[in-house]
Amino acid sequence: MGARIRSLANNFSSTGKLLAGGMNNASLSGITALPSGASPGKMRLLSTQTASSSSSISFTSGIDSTYDIYKFEFINMHPATDGANFQFQCSTDGGSNYNTTVTSTYFQAFHFENDSATGLEYAAAKDLAQSTSFQNLFTGQGNDNDHTGTGELFLFDPSSTTFVKHFLSNNNSSDASDITINQIPAGYFNTTSAVNAVQFKFSSGNIDAGTIKLYGISTS
């Protein structure tokens, strides 16, 4: 015991304060709840998936009634196939089927690298009307080594069994024709069943690389 007491003493400062090295880890992994006075942030990282020549990335857990809003972040999504469209769909059966009815809108601003054209336009070919197809998030993504698409998607109250499920997204892509395109889809999954899984993929070819993060945002 004496040896331990001596070791313990080495973990105290000269003023008797316990040094960080005296704790058994920096994450305090034994803590299961935070005190009310600490007021932690309300956006929590739930999971992170990194693609590596993946045909799709699916989030089949963690999307439930715990949070009112779920946010996905797409970081440097890189397609194996040039000009592929990055898309998503939702499941109401835990990921067995991704075919929930969507009505959506889609508009975009664009600018060519060679400055030859700019524009702000509705993109009618990229929206859906009561369709069970995958919803585009950004399209025409170049697969040059340094080209990727990045953005975010908010999904509101997916566990509701009363309301349709609203989504809002904002993404920027580096198009296969060397264009920056800010692509802004929005819409709703026209179902009163709880959405409990979300899948992302490119319209053709694998997700060569990229990271998708899922956050939960609490209102309580």
Place this chain on the structure above:
Amino acid sequence: MGSIIRSAANNVGASGVFSSSAFNNASLNSVTSLPTAVDGKMKLILSTTASGNTTRSFTSGIDSTYRTYVFKFINIHPASDDVQFQFQGSTQGASSSDSDYANTITSNSFKAFHYENGSSPTLEYDTGRDLANSTSFQPLTDGVSNDNDHSTSGELWLFNPSSTTYVKNFISTLHLVHASDRSNPQYTAGYFNTTSAINAIRFKFASGNIDSGTIALYGIA
């Protein structure tokens, strides 16, 4: 004291490091703040759930504590069909009367829409939803459907409302199911044209009650 030291020693590893059993609870309930490295920066200030209310007002918590505030709207459902969801600000805080929600606003609004039957995909400036130095309530949406499964969800950012130097900028994005069965994201931005501190915000539908829905207010640290 010897027994206490012996007990304490049992909670210390050979290298003198406390094990988790050395701490008297799992919630550390005397902690009043979290270290920067682990603490999120979006702090919930207040959340309110509507149930047949004419308005929902936030009359506290909007001050100089945070520079940026964000309201999140989850499935706001109107009692009346085809009604705009709106907001206004007050400089009178908890003492705000109905007439105090009348600060001068200049704003812009645009929207996209697309009907469930596939018709009329459109992106347009929405002159019916902007204001020009007006004290009216600022629309955040076009006409929301009151079908049982229809609603609007989204967010409103309010910047530096406590400033007594600058106007108060706001930016909002909401998606609604329009009364005509269409997807309708609405993008609104503008400013309260006042150098008085805005310290209360009220939400309502243009007519009829807020049948249901949750509005949460966060401060961005």
